[in-house]
Amino acid sequence: MAEHSEESALTEENQQKPRGHEDSSSLSSGSDAEKPGASPSVKVTPYRLFSRERPVHQVLGSGRTADVMLWRNKKISAGVLSGATAIWALFELVGYHLLTLICQGLMLSLLVLFLWSKACTLINKSPPRIPEVNISEELAIKVALNMRNEMNGASAVLREIALGQDLKKFLAVIAVLWILSTVGSSVNFLTLVYITFMTLLTVPVLYEKYEDKIDASAEKAIARIKQQYAVFDAKVLSMIRRGPLKAKKH
Structure with missing residues (x-):
C-alpha cells in the first residue's frame, strides 16, 4: 500500500x-x-516648411482672406483675380492714370445716384438707400497702434543690423533689397503689385495641393543651403568676425 x-x-x-x-x-x-x-514604433513627424505645425488655412488666418487665397469659393476668387487683372490692364495696356480713373469713377457714380434720386421723386418712390460710412474712433486707434508696432519692430531690426549685431540678418536684408532693386528696374510699381497679388492667389493653393512633395524638396534644398553656408561661414564669415590681423596671428 x-x-x-x-x-x-x-x-x-x-x-x-x-x-x-x-x-x-x-x-x-x-x-x-x-x-x-x-x-x-517611432512616430517620425514629417518636415514642414517654415517649421509650421498648423494647416495652411489656419496659418493664413482662417478667415475670408484665407478662403479667397485658397480658392475655397471659386467664384469669389475668380472675381477678385479678374478685377485685379482688369485694373492692371487699364493702367498698363490702355494707359489710364490713377487720378483720372478715380475721378471718372466718382463722377459716374454720383451721376447715376443723382438721376436715380430725381427719378424716384418724380414717380413717388423712395429714394435709393445709400449706407453711411463712419470710421469709429476705436478702429482708427487700433489701426494706428498696429502700424506703430510694426514700424517700431522694423526700426529695431534695422538698428540691430546697422550695429553689426547679427551678420545673418544683414546678409539676408542685403540680398532681399538687391532682388527688389533688380526687379524694380525691370518692371514698374503697379506691375510689381500685380505680380505679388497673382502670387498670393496661386502659390498658397498650389502649395496646399502638393504639400508633401514641396516639403520634401524644400527639406533637401535647405540641407544643401546649410552645408554651403557652413563652408562660407568657416572660410569667410569667421575671418570677418575675428579680423584679418587676429587671423594672421593665430
Whole structure:
C-alpha cells in the first residue's frame, strides 16, 4: 500500500510539471510582448516648411482672406483675380492714370445716384438707400497702434543690423533689397503689385495641393543651403568676425 501511494504521488507530480512549465513560458512570452522596447514604433513627424505645425488655412488666418487665397469659393476668387487683372490692364495696356480713373469713377457714380434720386421723386418712390460710412474712433486707434508696432519692430531690426549685431540678418536684408532693386528696374510699381497679388492667389493653393512633395524638396534644398553656408561661414564669415590681423596671428 505504501509503494502504491508513492507511485501515485510521483505520477501526479509528473502530470503537474508540464502545466507549470507551459504557464511560466506563456507568462514570460506575455511579459516580453508587453515590454515597450520589444516592438518599437517611432512616430517620425514629417518636415514642414517654415517649421509650421498648423494647416495652411489656419496659418493664413482662417478667415475670408484665407478662403479667397485658397480658392475655397471659386467664384469669389475668380472675381477678385479678374478685377485685379482688369485694373492692371487699364493702367498698363490702355494707359489710364490713377487720378483720372478715380475721378471718372466718382463722377459716374454720383451721376447715376443723382438721376436715380430725381427719378424716384418724380414717380413717388423712395429714394435709393445709400449706407453711411463712419470710421469709429476705436478702429482708427487700433489701426494706428498696429502700424506703430510694426514700424517700431522694423526700426529695431534695422538698428540691430546697422550695429553689426547679427551678420545673418544683414546678409539676408542685403540680398532681399538687391532682388527688389533688380526687379524694380525691370518692371514698374503697379506691375510689381500685380505680380505679388497673382502670387498670393496661386502659390498658397498650389502649395496646399502638393504639400508633401514641396516639403520634401524644400527639406533637401535647405540641407544643401546649410552645408554651403557652413563652408562660407568657416572660410569667410569667421575671418570677418575675428579680423584679418587676429587671423594672421593665430
